[in-house]
Structures are given as structure tokens and as C-alpha cells.
Amino acid sequence: MKLKRPASLEALLEALQKLPSIGRRSAERLASHLLTAPQAEVEGLAAAMLKVRATLLPCGTCGHLTENQPCEICSDSQRDDSLLCVIAGEKELYALAEAGVFNGRFHVLGGLISPLKGIGPKRLRLEALHARLQDGAVTELVLALPPTTEGETTAHYLKETVPAGIKLTRLGIGIPLGADLDYLDAGTLDRALQGRQEF
Amino acid sequence: MKLKRPASLEALLEALQKLPSIGRRSAERLASHLLTAPQAEVEGLAAAMLKVRATLLPCGTCGHLTENQPCEICSDSQRDDSLLCVIAGEKELYALAEAGVFNGRFHVLGGLISPLKGIGPKRLRLEALHARLQDGAVTELVLALPPTTEGETTAHYLKETVPAGIKLTRLGIGIPLGADLDYLDAGTLDRALQGRQEF
Numbered sequence: 438m439k440l441k442r443p444a445s446l447e448a449l450l451e452a453l454q455k456l457p458s459i460g461r462r463s464a465e466r467l468a469s470h471l472l473t474a475p476q477a478e479v480e481g482l483a484a485a486m487l488k489v490r491a492t493l494l495p496c497g498t499c500g501h502l503t504e505n506q507p508c509e510i511c512s513d514s515q516r517d518d519s520l521l522c523v524i525a526g527e528k529e530l531y532a533l534a535e536a537g538v539f540n541g542r543f544h545v546l547g548g549l550i551s552p553l554k555g556i557g558p559k560r561l562r563l564e565a566l567h568a569r570l571q572d573g574a575v576t577e578l579v580l581a582l583p584p585t586t587e588g589e590t591t592a593h594y595l596k597e598t599v600p601a602g603i604k605l606t607r608l609g610i611g612i613p614l615g616a617d618l619d620y621l622d623a624g625t626l627d628r629a630l631q632g633r634q635e636f
Numbered sequence: 637m638k639l640k641r642p643a644s645l646e647a648l649l650e651a652l653q654k655l656p657s658i659g660r661r662s663a664e665r666l667a668s669h670l671l672t673a674p675q676a677e678v679e680g681l682a683a684a685m686l687k688v689r690a691t692l693l694p695c696g697t698c699g700h701l702t703e704n705q706p707c708e709i710c711s712d713s714q715r716d717d718s719l720l721c722v723i724a725g726e727k728e729l730y731a732l733a734e735a736g737v738f739n740g741r742f743h744v745l746g747g748l749i750s751p752l753k754g755i756g757p758k759r760l761r762l763e764a765l766h767a768r769l770q771d772g773a774v775t776e777l778v779l780a781l782p783p784t785t786e787g788e789t790t791a792h793y794l795k796e797t798v799p800a801g802i803k804l805t806r807l808g809i810g811i812p813l814g815a816d817l818d819y820l821d822a823g824t825l826d827r828a829l830q831g832r833q834e835f
Contacts, residue, residue: 440708440709440729440733441708442730443688443691443701443702445687445688445692445703446692446701449684449687449688451684452677452680452681452685453681455673455677456666456669457665457666457669458665465727466656466727467655467656469725471685471689472688472689472692472701473726473746476689479685479686480686482655482685483686484682485651485652486648486670486678486682487678487679487682488647488648489648489667489670489671490670490671490675492642493642493644493645502642502671503642509639509640526672527668527671527672528664528665530639531664534639535639
């Protein structure tokens, strides 16, 4: 009595479930849409996925995925060469660059150290980072890493390996603007209290 | 200062946002994964999307997307020809067929009547449905349509157009098994009370 899904549909469901935060139910909803959407829409999505892979390559300097070498950030003469902001990936780079709040250079690590996931320092763009610190132009390294175990591990690793003489700073931890205090976790409240400032 | 996303990335973000319940933020998360995942994974997903479109075609009888004509449901000799269950799409068909609770035949409408979305009866597989009702084999039409405005509109349209002599039934409305009463909406509670049964 039970209906088996066709092999091609099962293959699509499996491929969709490799995407972040897509479980079986979400995959079924997406597959159902892909089955019934206009053919041009599905072809367009498949082509767009392959095209970003073919056109965007890591910038040889900072690692940001770009159409041009060096990328638009590294080739921007208005930026401050003495400030270098270290981020985990593209998401974080766009978050900071689009907010327009940082006028230095960036360095994309391409991940975070995670013993649990088997990601060691060698998997990250750390050699490239150290190479950028050799000529003495960078005086401050801003660690814009997430306040998670992996972010902390990576920050401590950098603290131990970055050449002396370069100032290391981290993003402040506290209450986000507009947040409801009663929705924040105890850890954040604790750090916000520790970091309280005179008014 | 603001960083513009490359054209190919913007194109991918737009294509992703055409998927159901994928907004800008989810599209960015998906794109970020697609940019950094192994090349084979991205190629596999693109290929799987195109393959379902090429291999699955609507069954000439019931409209279910299938590799074989007629589909495995229409060609199953164990099913009851007198019971025909009308559903909106593939999702609903799999939900019922996988639960193994219905032993009749199915008819996929390919949508629901929706004046708001400009979907009239002619966009649905209604002619094919009426053709299946001609030979008198079907004695009961089970409307397994969602209890929404669009589902109700479609159900009422069917009630007016289905030949006399065919019994029309609908799925019962009430409290789902395991549900917390205090999480249910007033409409459902009202219908469950109206449909109360002697114990």
C-alpha cells in the first residue's frame, strides 16, 4: 500500500538535505516546488548555482570570493592598511562591509578551528594571514569572530601565534541595540554587566 | 565604503528567493553554503534538480508525477476503483499514500482555486477528473483538501460541478492526535465541538 518515491526524487531530497538547516520536511517542501515550478525557474536556479562557483574565486590576498583579482576591498585605496579585521567567512565579511562600519582591510579565514568537526589550524587561511603581517603595515588585528566555542578557540590560537607588537582587539560583547533584556541569555547579560560603562 | 555583491551572487540570491519560505536571509545562508561546499555537492544538487524534471511526468490518469505511465497507483490492481480521493498536489498525495490509510485511487488537481492568485478552475486538472467520473465506477469522491479559504472554494466548486449520484465526502475536522488543546485555534475547537461524538 505504501508509495515509494521515485529514485530521482529521493536523490533530490538527499541533495537538498545537505543544505544548512534543511531537514527532511523542508527538503520535501522545496522538492515539491521544484517539481511544479516553471521549467525556466528550475533551470535558472541550477545555472546560477554553478555560475557563482565558476565566476567567484578567493582573492589571493584576503580570501574574499570575488570576480576580480585583487578584490574590490584589497584594491580600495581609501582603506586603512594598519587595521586588519579577521573574519570566519563571506557572511561575516558582508555583514561588516555592508554596515559600512569598518574602514580597514579584511582577512577571511575560511572557517573556525573546531576539534569536534576535525578542523585544525592548517585548514584555515592562517599562513596567508601571517604573511600579511610580515611587513609591519598592520598595527591592529581586529578579531571579529563569533562568541562561540569555535570562535573562542580560534581567537586564542591567534593570540598565541600573532607576532608580538601587533595589537589584538575583539568585538565588544553586550546587549544588542533594541534587544529585550528578558530574551537574552545569562552569559550575555553577565558579559554586558562586566563591560558596563559610565553614563 | 559599502561592498556590492558580485552579479553572479546577486543572481543566485534572487533565484533562491523564489523557493518557498526562503527570504533574503535564508537565501544568503544557502548561497554562502553553496559558495564554499565541495564542488561535487553543488554539481550534484544542480543535476538532481534538473533530473527530476526530466524523469518525472504527470500520470495521464491521475496527474501524479511518475517515472511510469500509468503510475504505480493507477496500475495497482489491489486498489478500490469506487473510491477516488481528490488532492491539491504531490505533497498531499505522499502524505496520504505513505500513511497507508487510503486504499482507493487518487486525483491530483495541481493546485487550488484562488481568486487572489488568479488561479481559476481551468488551471486545475478538473476536465480530467470529470472524464474519470463518466463511466460510473467511482461512487464516492473524497475531498482531501486543506481547510483553508482556497481549499473551501475548491471544495464548493467541486460540489456544484460533480455529477449527481456520486457521494461527496470531506476529511473530518477536529483535534489532531497528541495536540495540546491550548495551542489550537478557536475555529478548530469550534469544529471539533460541533463534530463531537458519543463516547
